[in-house]
Amino acid sequence: VKLRSIPKESFLFGPSPIQSLPRLSKVLSPDGGVKIYAKRDDCNSGLAYGGNKVRKLEYLVADAKKQGCDTLVSVGGVQSNHTRAVTAVATASGMKAVTVQEKWVPIDPPLYDKTGNILLSRLMGGDVRLNQEGFHIGHKEATKEAMDSVKANGGKPYYVPAGASDHELGGLGFTNFVVELAEQEASMNIFFDTLIVCSVTGSSHAGLIVGAVAEGKGRKIIGIDASGKPVETKAQVSRIARNTAALLDPKLEIPDSAIILDERFHEGIYGIPGPSTIAAMKTAAQTDAVITDPVYEGKSMAGMIQLVKEGAIKPGSNVLYVHLGGQPALNAYSSYFE
Numbered sequence: 001v002k003l004r005s006i007p008k009e010s011f012l013f014g015p016s017p018i019q020s021l022p023r024l025s026k027v028l029s030p031d032g033g034v035k036i037y038a039k040r041d042d043c044n045s046g047l048a049y050g051g052n053k054v055r056k057l058e059y060l061v062a063d064a065k066k067q068g069c070d071t072l073v074s075v076g077g078v079q080s081n082h083t084r085a086v087t088a089v090a091t092a093s094g095m096k097a098v099t100v101q102e103k104w105v106p107i108d109p110p111l112y113d114k115t116g117n118i119l120l121s122r123l124m125g126g127d128v129r130l131n132q133e134g135f136h137i138g139h140k141e142a143t144k145e146a147m148d149s150v151k152a153n154g155g156k157p158y159y160v161p162a163g164a165s166d167h168e169l170g171g172l173g174f175t176n177f178v179v180e181l182a183e184q185e186a187s188m189n190i191f192f193d194t195l196i197v198c199s200v201t202g203s204s205h206a207g208l209i210v211g212a213v214a215e216g217k218g219r220k221i222i223g224i225d226a227s228g229k230p231v232e233t234k235a236q237v238s239r240i241a242r243n244t245a246a247l248l249d250p251k252l253e254i255p256d257s258a259i260i261l262d263e264r265f266h267e268g269i270y271g272i273p274g275p276s277t278i279a280a281m282k283t284a285a286q287t288d289a290v291i292t293d294p295v296y297e298g299k300s301m302a303g304m305i306q307l308v309k310e311g312a313i314k315p316g317s318n319v320l321y322v323h324l325g326g327q328p329a330l331n332a333y334s335s336y337f338e
């Protein structure tokens with residue numbers, strides 16, 4: 001109830017589509033024991049390829065407007081989907097965007113800082129500021145400088161942390177995702193007992209946990225770490241989940257058992273695909289033409305494939321792959337697919 005009373009923008013087309021993946025299901029569960037579907041948050045909005053950040057930013061942009069801000073300031077890697085989404089929602093809302101893009105991934109393949117997400121941000125007129133700072137999911141010094149520069153120019157900046165995650169409103173988007181999912185399940189007459197989601201700055205995963213615990217239907221949320229720093233990610237997921245629960249219903253307890261992060265698929269480092277990521281991307285693309293990216297969804301797809309294959313997901317399960325986006329960055333990683 002409280003969730004519906006919190007203001008949000010309308011950046012989404014409506015409920016993101018739920019798609020059956022029959023050929024992938026057949027490959028992973030030949031006896032039909034496990035059925036796999038995807039909820040396509042990568043197709044959730046007309047704003048510059050949409051994705052999970054657009055869903056989260058519905059709440060943060062409403063807050064920015066309430067505060068009379070005119071510029072969104074945020075941070076990510078060179079090929080950040082998040083900073084592209086911040087630029088998109090700012091532009092569509094008649095606001096400006098300043099994005100600090102750091103060297104979160106220690107590689108320099110052809111066109112890495114010219115194509116994909118950063119190209120989109122520039123095309124939308126974003127103020128894109130590159131630096132050489134390394135990866136971390138926390139708050140970064142360079143964003144403070146960017147905030148100060150906006151103020152110095154008479155602007156009123158609104159700070160959006162990495163991934164729109166470590167923010168009071170960061171978990172609401174994906175808590176609302178579960179409400180939306182339940183409505184779709186009712187009309188489809190199905191229940192997805194297991195959700196698989198990529199986890200890095202953690203508020204997509206955290207929001208799903210809050211939604212699942214609040215609805216009390218025993219829905220299992222399995223986060224697949226892609227940060228390569230699972231201790232930090234798990235701590236941030238836990239913190240965001242508990243802060244979001246407290247915001248919505250002080251009596252809502254998030255048990256440790258609800259916070260599941262599988263650390264086997266990050267391939268040792270954020271932002272670089274390894275063999276299992278590339279193989280998973282090809283499996284998804286070559287069964288149901290589901291396109292994933294080498295930084296995020298390719299790693300959660302690898303996680304889902306392994307979890308189904310090893311029998312960690314019991315027969316009779318309906319598994320929902322939560323597709324959060326990321327495809328534009330593929331163009332910066334073409335050298336990995338030659």
Ligand SMILES: Cc1ncc(COP(=O)(O)O)c(CNC2(C(=O)O)CC2)c1O
Nearest residue numbers: 076081082163200201202204296325326
């Ligand atoms: C396509 C895609 N899938 C999953 C995730 C992980 O989501 P969380 O950050 O909410 O854990 C991202 C995040 N991306 C970040 C970015 O800067 O793009 C915040 C890290 C993502 O873009």
